[in-house]
Amino acid sequence: MQVLTEGQIRDAFVNTTVREVRQAVLPDLEAVAWDGIEYLGWHDAKRDQLSYVVAEVDGRPVGMMLRTQPPSPQRRKMMCAWCQDVTISDPAVLYVARRGGAAGRKGDTIGTAVCADFRCSRNVRRPPSITEVSGADEAEKQFWVDRQIEELRERVAAFAGEVARTV
Structure with missing residues (x-):
C-alpha cells in the first residue's frame, strides 16, 4: 500500500461527515509497515464501536468508517470475507459501513465479516499449510501467497467501491 499522510487519510473518507472526519483518532502513521499491508485498518481509541479502513481503489485511497457491536457470548464464528483465512482461531466480526453520498444520508448501509x-x-502472508499446497516447492508456495495477497486487495477494493458508490 502507498504511504499516506494524515491529510490524505482524512480526505479519503467517503461515508463520513466533516465532523466525523475531524473527530477520528488516527493510528501512529510512523509505526505503520506500509509495504506489508493491503489496507490500513484501526479502531478508534476514544469510541469502542467505531473503526476505520483506508484501501486503495483504482490507485487512490478510499476511507471508510465502520461500526460494530461489542462481542457477545452468543457470537457465532464467522470467516473473514476479506482474507478468508480458515486457520485463525479468532473469529471475524460484522462491520457495517454507511454508504457514501445520498444513499448513506438516507441510512443505507453495507456490512461484511x-x-x-x-x-x-x-494472514495472507503466512506460509501455506500442507493441505493448501500439498508437496509444493518454495516457488509454488510463494505463488500461493502472492495470489492470496492479490485476492485480498481485490476483495477490500470491491467492498470500498460499494461503500463509495452513490447510485
Missing part, C-alpha cells in the same frame, strides 16, 4: 483486529495482511 472482517478479522476483528484487521490482521488480514498478516
Whole structure:
C-alpha cells in the first residue's frame, strides 16, 4: 500500500461527515509497515464501536468508517470475507459501513465479516499449510501467497467501491 499522510487519510473518507472526519483518532502513521499491508485498518481509541479502513481503489485511497457491536457470548464464528483465512482461531466480526453520498444520508448501509483486529495482511502472508499446497516447492508456495495477497486487495477494493458508490 502507498504511504499516506494524515491529510490524505482524512480526505479519503467517503461515508463520513466533516465532523466525523475531524473527530477520528488516527493510528501512529510512523509505526505503520506500509509495504506489508493491503489496507490500513484501526479502531478508534476514544469510541469502542467505531473503526476505520483506508484501501486503495483504482490507485487512490478510499476511507471508510465502520461500526460494530461489542462481542457477545452468543457470537457465532464467522470467516473473514476479506482474507478468508480458515486457520485463525479468532473469529471475524460484522462491520457495517454507511454508504457514501445520498444513499448513506438516507441510512443505507453495507456490512461484511472482517478479522476483528484487521490482521488480514498478516494472514495472507503466512506460509501455506500442507493441505493448501500439498508437496509444493518454495516457488509454488510463494505463488500461493502472492495470489492470496492479490485476492485480498481485490476483495477490500470491491467492498470500498460499494461503500463509495452513490447510485
